[in-house]
């Protein structure tokens with residue numbers, strides 16, 4: 001009690017003697033609080049300007065929900081789908097400390113793709129740069145990117161790939177026949193991954209030795225898994241396994257390059273066309289480091305994407321028998337006009353107009369690359385939405401491909417919708433602008449040869465109807481890998 005009285009007395013004493021000071025401190029505190037809160041509101045409202053969304057705690061934001069979606073059988077896009085339901089077409093979120101805006105429109109896609117390298121750039125992901133390499137097209141700065149793309153583009157032109165069509169066709173016919181003879185169910189995704197990897201290695205470096213192909217295939221899968229991972233060299237982690245696999249692959253490439261240079265080995269292939277530039281000035285050739293990193297980049301970017309697209313085409317055709325029948329009709333009419341056992345040519349491919357629509361519809365619906373992230377290099381506006389330097393804008397290809405205004409009844413697998421010409425930036429499975437997929441032609445040819453041989457030679461049944469997605473993959477793939485059984489059309493079984 002005595003203490004309390006003393007305290008009261010002290011207080012009265014203080015108020016009496018320091019009245020002026022107390023009033024000043026109070027006024028200052030109220031003022032400061034007012035200005036700080038104003039400034040805070042201004043900052044967050046500019047940061048958040050117009051685009052709704054949940055940024056959550058600094059750094060963490062919605063990372064945990066993002067990771068949960070990544071590891072679920074509904075797939076990564078579930079994270080985006082739910083936020084669209086909650087916040088609307090445009091929304092923003094914070095993942096791994098970065099603010100991401102999901103851009104849902106063709107207008108937005110146009111602005112971003114046509115200003116790539118100027119106002120936007122591919123964000124630097126350490127694990128990606130470490131796994132694919134500092135000289136990979138994924139990681140190099142603008143000037144090097146331009147030169148590397150220019151030099152790599154020729155071997156991927158349609159005409160240059162004529163040889164590829166015949167080689168891939170032969171490889172495919174042989175393997176499908178073997179599977180059909182075995183009369184066993186097989187996992188289609190594994191089959192497609194192996195054959196695309198083998199055929200790309202064959203096209204790039206003429207590798208045909210089975211055990212070497214097996215090693216390259218396994219190591220490329222490990223590198224691919226490491227491209228999006230926590231970049232810490234801890235044994236047992238995805239990153240560690242990927243970096244070790246990368247070292248083995250580079251050693252293999254080094255040995256092949258050395259054998260070619262010493263004249264112990266010669267082949268007509270992509271690698272040879274690059275080595276023939278050895279005597280040219282530096283801006284007309286690739287250094288060995290660039291060559292090796294990009295050999296690796298092309299295998300890892302080509303194999304999983306193309307294999308997933310092949311798998312989805314079979315799944316969609318299985319669910320849409322009338323489309324399958326129409327496709328088979330087109331492919332049989334091409335086959336009937338060729339000598340038995342003759343390989344396909346580019347001329348045959350050019351007759352597969354319905355086949356290409358089936359492939360396009362497969363790419364529209366499967367969205368192998370769900371969205372394309374770009375880091376914003378300077379403050380800008382996209383369709384009236386303020387976007388700040390340092391944020392990420394993700395061109396949401398999946399939203400665009402399922403937009404009912406662009407694709408009526410978007411859930412229906414309907415290849416004939418491609419009878420009509422597409423609005424610019426409405427069909428972007430291979431991206432657009434200076435970073436458009438360099439392997440478009442290769443992917444197109446691979447899918448068409450596959451669809452031809454499958455539908456003109458076989459019927460199939462899908463042996464597992466589970467539609468859940470592989471929780472480990474960065475791209476949508478069936479968890480089951482889509483097991484199928486083949487039967488020859490000739491058998492009539």
Ligand code: HEM
Pocket residue numbers: 122137138149297298299301302303305306309368369372373428429430431432434435436437438439440442443
């Ligand atoms: C169906 C199969 C494929 C799909 C859906 C696909 C999709 C894509 C997409 C969307 C991009 C651009 C990503 C972005 O803008 O951020 C891209 C880039 C790339 N793709 Fe493909 N791709 C496929 C097959 C291939 C193949 C067969 C190769 C092999 C050569 C390949 C090599 C590359 C490379 C090297 C890049 C990076 C290009 C650059 O940054 O300049 N892709 N791909």
